[in-house]
Amino acid sequence: MGISLLCGVLKSTDKIQVVDALLLALIGIAIVFIILAVIMLIVSIVGKAFDKSEVLKEKHPEWGEKLAAAKSKMMFWKKLKKDAEDAESAEAANLSAPVAAGTCGELKLINTDERDAAMIMAIVADTTGTPLNELRFKSIKRVEEEK
Numbered sequence: 001m002g003i004s005l006l007c008g009v010l011k012s013t014d015k016i017q018v019v020d021a022l023l024l025a026l027i028g029i030a031i032v033f034i035i036l037a038v039i040m041l042i043v044s045i046v047g048k049a050f051d052k053s054e055v056l057k058e059k060h061p062e063w064g065e066k067l068a069a070a071k072s073k074m075m076f077w078k079k080l081k082k083d084a085e086d087a088e089s090a091e092a093a094n095l096s097a098p099v100a101a102g103t104c105g106e107l108k109l110i111n112t113d114e115r116d117a118a119m120i121m122a123i124v125a126d127t128t129g130t131p132l133n134e135l136r137f138k139s140i141k142r143v144e145e146e147k
Helices: 002-006 018-052 054-059 062-074 076-096 114-128
Strands: 108-110 139-141
Touching: 054 062, 114 139
Parallel strands: 108 139
Antiparallel strands: none
């Protein structure tokens, strides 16, 4: 019975035994994992081929930006390390690069967009009666209300 079941010849009147069912399940799981490994290998080979292809890079320069954006989304666990490195490089750039007249450094936006930040800065400048170029904003963070 076990041999005929594994060969794919199964009579509708035969009952499947527990050992045969477990064996079929293990074979099915093994086939799925093997196919997934093969697909993963194919995708990685194709990806490496496209990374090395200079013809495609010249023909489609916008793909480089899209690829970098996709890689940054996939590498979310390394984001904290990258942010720390960016902060260090920004500090080094701030020390070496001259600041434009009327600016007071950089502004960090946390969970807010530039439009809202500009509105907040304008409101603060108007309320205090201070020119905007004399104010220094280090960061603007959106705080969600608790419900």
